[in-house]
Amino acid sequence: xxxxxxxxxxxxxxxxxxxxxxxxxxxxxxxxxxxxxxxxxxxxxxxxxxxxxxxxxxxxxxxxxxxxxxxxxxxxxxxxxxxxxxxxxxxxxxxxxxxxxxxxxxxxxxxxxxxxxxxxxxxxxxxxxxxxxxxxxxxxxxxxxxxxxxxxxxxxxxxxxxxxxxxxxxxxxxxxxxxxxxxxxxxxxxxxxxxxxxxxxx
Amino acid sequence: xxxxxxxxxxxxxxxxxxxxxxxxxxxxxxxxxxxxxxxxxxxxxxxxxxxxxxxxxxxxxxxxxxxxxxxxxxxxxxxxxxxxxxxxxxxxxxxxxxxxxxxxxxxxxxxxxxxxxxxxxxxxxxxxxxxxxxxxxxxxxxxxxxxxxxxxxxxxxxxxxxxxxxxxxxxxxxxxxxxxxxxxxxxxxxxxxxxxxxxxxxxxxxxxxxxxxxxxxxxxxxxxxxxxxxxxxxxxxxxxxxxxxxxxxxxxxxxxxxxxxxxxxxxxxxxxxxxxxxxxxxxxxxxxxxxxxxxxxxxxxxxxxxxxxxxxxxxxxxxxxxxxxxxxxxxxxxxxxxxxxxxxxxxxxxxxxxxx
Numbered sequence: 001x002x003x004x005x006x007x008x009x010x011x012x013x014x015x016x017x018x019x020x021x022x023x024x025x026x027x028x029x030x031x032x033x034x035x036x037x038x039x040x041x042x043x044x045x046x047x048x049x050x051x052x053x054x055x056x057x058x059x060x061x062x063x064x065x066x067x068x069x070x071x072x073x074x075x076x077x078x079x080x081x082x083x084x085x086x087x088x089x090x091x092x093x094x095x096x097x098x099x100x101x102x103x104x105x106x107x108x109x110x111x112x113x114x115x116x117x118x119x120x121x122x123x124x125x126x127x128x129x130x131x132x133x134x135x136x137x138x139x140x141x142x143x144x145x146x147x148x149x150x151x152x153x154x155x156x157x158x159x160x161x162x163x164x165x166x167x168x169x170x171x172x173x174x175x176x177x178x179x180x181x182x183x184x185x186x187x188x189x190x191x192x193x194x195x196x197x198x199x200x201x202x
Numbered sequence: 203x204x205x206x207x208x209x210x211x212x213x214x215x216x217x218x219x220x221x222x223x224x225x226x227x228x229x230x231x232x233x234x235x236x237x238x239x240x241x242x243x244x245x246x247x248x249x250x251x252x253x254x255x256x257x258x259x260x261x262x263x264x265x266x267x268x269x270x271x272x273x274x275x276x277x278x279x280x281x282x283x284x285x286x287x288x289x290x291x292x293x294x295x296x297x298x299x300x301x302x303x304x305x306x307x308x309x310x311x312x313x314x315x316x317x318x319x320x321x322x323x324x325x326x327x328x329x330x331x332x333x334x335x336x337x338x339x340x341x342x343x344x345x346x347x348x349x350x351x352x353x354x355x356x357x358x359x360x361x362x363x364x365x366x367x368x369x370x371x372x373x374x375x376x377x378x379x380x381x382x383x384x385x386x387x388x389x390x391x392x393x394x395x396x397x398x399x400x401x402x403x404x405x406x407x408x409x410x411x412x413x414x415x416x417x418x419x420x421x422x423x424x425x426x427x428x429x430x431x432x433x434x435x436x437x438x439x440x441x442x443x444x445x446x447x448x449x450x451x452x453x454x455x456x457x458x459x460x461x462x463x464x465x466x467x468x469x470x471x472x473x474x475x476x477x478x479x480x481x482x483x484x485x486x487x488x489x490x491x492x493x494x495x496x497x498x499x500x501x502x503x504x505x506x507x508x509x510x511x512x513x514x515x516x517x518x519x520x521x522x523x524x525x526x527x528x529x530x531x532x533x534x535x536x537x538x539x540x541x542x543x544x545x546x547x548x549x550x551x552x553x554x555x556x557x558x
Contacts, residue, residue, distance in 0.1 A: 033341075052321070052323050060329055063334065064329075064334060064366065069359070071337075072356060075343075130323060
């Protein structure tokens with residue numbers, strides 16, 4: 001067993017374990033953290049496959065941003081765990097069927113001859129994963145890339161439109177106006193004579 | 203380095219490689235730890251002088267042993283576990299902050315060829331690792347089982363995710379100018395004196411990067427995660443002793459990292475500003491020549507300058523209000539970077555590349 005093989009089995013084992021724990025653990029924050037662990041292992045596996053750009057990107061985007069926001073939401077929820085687990089036994093058959101269908105699909109897909117190919121020769125030292133990916137993405141697949149970008153843009157606009165609501169009671173500040181304010185707009189200097197103390201000391 | 207390797211010649215090759223890597227890691231980590239210790243001392247001294255005080259001057263000559271005394275005090279203090287705290291996450295959180303702050307140093311070039319791991323996606327690696335540090339802070343806030351700590355953790359999560367975007371876009375600008383993700387190559391593109399450094403064509407991105415860096419490290423004026431006057435001490439309110447010390451270690455290590463990165467990406471790293479400006483014969487004068495020439499001392503000097511700015515900010519600016527932080531991040535810094543990247547793209551398309 002080479003060192004790479006050892007690393008592969010090491011990360012793969014952790015990833016499977018993390019995936020199982022993610023759906024079986026009781027606390028939602030722990031579940032999110034197991035998801036993080038599973039993503040980190042996936043990134044490591046990708047880097048082992050010499051796909052370092054994708055591997056680092058999954059850490060940057062999913063682990064560094066998406067799951068942080070996930071945790072952000074989950075931490076603020078006050079979830080009643082007993083209530084969630086109530087229907088566990090009732091839904092188990094349906095879930096088992098769904099899982100079985102997915103397993104069959106994966107076996108089917110992975111048996112395809114595309115995945116039967118032997119490992120490609122190791123890349124040359126000057127080979128740059130990022131550059132190679134960018135070249136195909138912006139030449140050969142530029143149309144698909146643009147379509148994906150437009151779909152994402154629509155999703156962003158839709159998400160903003162769904163969550164944006166103006167409440168008449170909310171007060172807003174205008175920083176530009178705040179900065180423009182001069183002293184004379186806020187403060188009035190008044191000249192007045194010093195007052196005499198009218199009360200006589202006793 | 204090669205001499206040590208040849209001394210270990212009787213061992214198998216892979217073992218020698220691992221030992222060499224460990225020696226290099228120690229050579230990087232130990233100076234950082236010493237720098238962290240004396241950065242705390244420098245901070246107290248410099249802010250003291252800015253506020254017309256003397257600062258610490260009791261322990262050792264002129265107070266120079268103060269950081270060691272602080273470290274001893276923190277090490278001997280008790281680590282208190284709050285009731286109903288999540289024990290495992292509570293104790294692992296400080297390490298999750300410290301780990302990425304130290305691991306990121308692996309791809310920073312200290313001098314010509316002085317780099318632990320010369321990977322071709324170095325910039326991406328740095329971005330990925332610096333985005334992991336937020337987990338420690340969030341988990342510390344959540345695992346403490348305290349309202350103030352949770353508030354601090356939530357504030358950090360939102361703040362760091364917002365500023366990471368601006369930071370990433372600033373790095374995109376550097377990537378476009380240099381055409382490489384490898385940090386050594388980014389430094390080498392800036393060869394040829396101070397007027398070749400990237401901070402001149404990318405001045406906007408340079409400023410955005412450093413401001414976002416200050417926000418990422420949770421330093422004043424962006425230190426709402428701690429916010430002593432609002433939420434006691436934020437995410438580390440329940441921590442004591444060594445666990446608390448590790449948070450501070452990580453914060454200062456992160457400051458040094460951001461400073462070194464700013465120096466590397468925009469100010470030519472270990473390159474001398476006089477390279478190409480002075481005649482070549484000057485660099486051959488025995489001592490003066492090597493001082494004026496390229497070398498690690500220039501990286502240290504530039505890093506120290508940015509660290510001074512960190513301390514200066516803390517002594518000068520009042521803390522931002524939370525909505526002002528969000529406004530600065532989303533409505534000022536991100537649009538600046540977007541416009542800059544767009545303009546840079548046009549410049550590259552028309553072949554107007556002053557940095558090349």
